[in-house]
Amino acid sequence: MHLALDEVKRFYEIWFPLLHYINQNLHIVPSFPQTWSSVPAEAAFALRQALWQNDALREAFITENPVGLSAADLALVESCKDRIEGEFFVFRYLKKYAIFIDTETPAHAYGVLGLVISIEEIVGPYVPIYVKAVLLPFEDRIIYDSMLIPYNVHFGAGYRRGLAETYRAVQERNGIITTLRPADKSDTPKTAQAGNKKVLTAFQKAQAQSGLSPKMIEEHTQTVTDFADSFLVKQEPPVMLLDMTRQHIEQYQSSYDGPINLVSFKRFVWFLRDTGRMDWDRIEDLLGYLKSQKS
Numbered sequence: 243m244h245l246a247l248d249e250v251k252r253f254y255e256i257w258f259p260l261l262h263y264i265n266q267n268l269h270i271v272p273s274f275p276q277t278w279s280s281v282p283a284e285a286a287f288a289l290r291q292a293l294w295q296n297d298a299l300r301e302a303f304i305t306e307n308p309v310g311l312s313a314a315d316l317a318l319v320e321s322c323k324d325r326i327e328g329e330f331f332v333f334r335y336l337k338k339y340a341i342f343i344d345t346e347t348p349a350h351a352y353g354v355l356g357l358v359i360s361i362e363e364i365v366g367p368y369v370p371i372y373v374k375a376v377l378l379p380f381e382d383r384i385i386y387d388s389m390l391i392p393y394n395v396h397f398g399a400g401y402r403r404g405l406a407e408t409y410r411a412v413q414e415r416n417g418i419i420t421t422l423r424p425a426d427k428s429d430t431p432k433t434a435q436a437g438n439k440k441v442l443t444a445f446q447k448a449q450a451q452s453g454l455s456p457k458m459i460e461e462h463t464q465t466v467t468d469f470a471d472s473f474l475v476k477q478e479p480p481v482m483l484l485d486m487t488r489q490h491i492e493q494y495q496s497s498y499d500g501p502i503n504l505v506s507f508k509r510f511v512w513f514l515r516d517t518g519r520m521d522w523d524r525i526e527d528l529l530g531y532l533k534s535q536k537s
Contacts, residue, residue, distance in 0.1 A: 243339055244356035245385065253357060253380065254278035256318060257388065259309040260300070261289040267299055268292055276309065283389075290389060294327060294376060318380070324422045325387075326352070326377040331370045333409055335362045339384075341418065342377070343408060351412040352377055353420040354384050365392050370405055372397075379422040411519070414440045415484060434480040438470045441483050445513050465506035469494055483510075484519055488531040495535075508532050 245253065255278060262276040270292055271285040293300060304316050311319070330342040330352075339353035340361040354361060354377060365371050374391040377384050397405070412418075414437050442463060449459045466483070473494045474481040481490060495502055511528045514520040 243335065243337070243360040243362065244358065245380070249380070250358050251278070252315070253385070253388075256311065256315050259311070260303055260319065261286065261293065263303045263306075263308060264289050264293050264296075264299055267302075268296075287389060290376075290387060294325070294387075297323065321379040321422070324379050324424065326422065327375075329372065329374050329393075331405060332361065332365055332373055333370050333405060335360075335367075335369070339420070341409070342373075342375070343405065343412065348415060349408050349412055350416060351409060351418050352384055353418045354386060355380070357385060357388055361386075361390070364390055370397055370402065377422065382421045382423065384420060384422055407518070413437075414444075414519075415482065431475050431480045434475045434482045435471070438467075438475070438483045441519070442467055442470070444517070445510060448513050448517070449509065461503070462506040462509050465503045466510045469502075469507075473497075484514075486528075487524065488527050491528070491531065504532055504535055 244250075258274075258278050259276050262274050265271055265274040270288050274285060274289060275281060300319065300322060304319055307316060326344070328344055328346075330344050332340055333343045333351070334341040336353070339355050342352045342354050344350050344352070356362075356364065365373060372393040372395045374393070375389075376387040378387050416433065417436060445466065446459060446463045449462060454462075469491075470483050474483065474486060474490060477490075491507065508529070511520075511525060511532065515522075515525045515529075
C-alpha cells in the first residue's frame with residue numbers, strides 16, 4: 243500500500259527542489275534544502291500551503307527547471323494541476339491502497355497509496371478517520387503530498403452505516419478512482435456497464451430473497467439487463483441504471499420490437515426505492531408512468 247523505494251526517491255527528488263524553489267521566491271522560512279533530508283514539519287507545511295495556492299510558481303519551476311529534472315519528472319510536476327484538495331474519510335484499507343471517500347455530492351472514492359510507509363501506519367488501523375489531504379497523480383496511481391492532517395472525530399454506528407452505504411453507491415456508480423489522469427471518454431460506456439452490473443447483481447439477490455422462482459428472477463434480471471445494454475449505455479453520453487428516467491423507458495418502449503415486460507421494470511424500480519438507490523421524486527415519476535401502461 244505504498245510506493246517502492248525507487249519511486250519514493252523519485253518523488254522526494256522532485257518534491258524538495260519544488261519546495262526549495264517556492265521558498266526562494268516567497269521567503270517563507272529562513273532556509274529549506276534542495277535535496278531530500280530531514281526538515282521541520284512546520285517549514286514543509288508552510289511551503290506546501292504556498293505551493294498549492296500559487297500555480298503560477300509551479301509553472302515557473304517547470305519552465306526554469308532549476309535542478310535539471312528529466313522531461314518525465316517535469317511532466318509529473320505538471321500533472322499536479324489535476325490534484326484533489328479537500329477533506330476525506332479514510333474508510334478502508336485494501337491490499338493495493340487505502341480507500342479515501344470525499345465529502346462531495348455525489349461522493350467519490352479514491353485508491354490512495356502511501357509514500358515511505360502505508361497510510362494505515364500513519365493514521366492508525368481504526369477507520370473511518372477524517373483527514374485533510376491533497377491527492378496527487380503519480381503516473382497512473384494516486385498518492386498524497388506527504389502530509390495528512392487527521393481530525394479528532396469519533397463516528398458512531400449510524401454514521402458508519404451511512405458511510406458504508408455511500409461506499410456501496412460509489413462502487414455502483416463510478417467505482418474506485420485509481421488515477422487522476424483526465425478521463426478518457428472512450429471508457430465511459432465501460433464505466434456505465436461496470437456500475438450497471440453491480441446494481442443488477444444486487445437486484446438479482448433482492449429478488450431471490452423475496453421468494454421468486456429462479457425462472458422469474460432470471461426473466462426480470464434479463465429484461466433490465468437488455469434495457470441497460472441495448473439502450474442506456476448507447477446514449478450519448480452513456481446512462482447508468484441509477485440515472486434512468488421515465489423518458490428513457492418511453493424511448494426504449496417506442497423503439498422496442500414488441501411489448502416490454504413492465505412487471506420487470508416495476509420490480510426493478512421498487513428495488514431502487516426500497517434500497518435508497520434513487521431519489522423519491524424520480525421513483526414516483528417512474529412508477530406513475532409504469533402504472534399508466536398496459537401490461
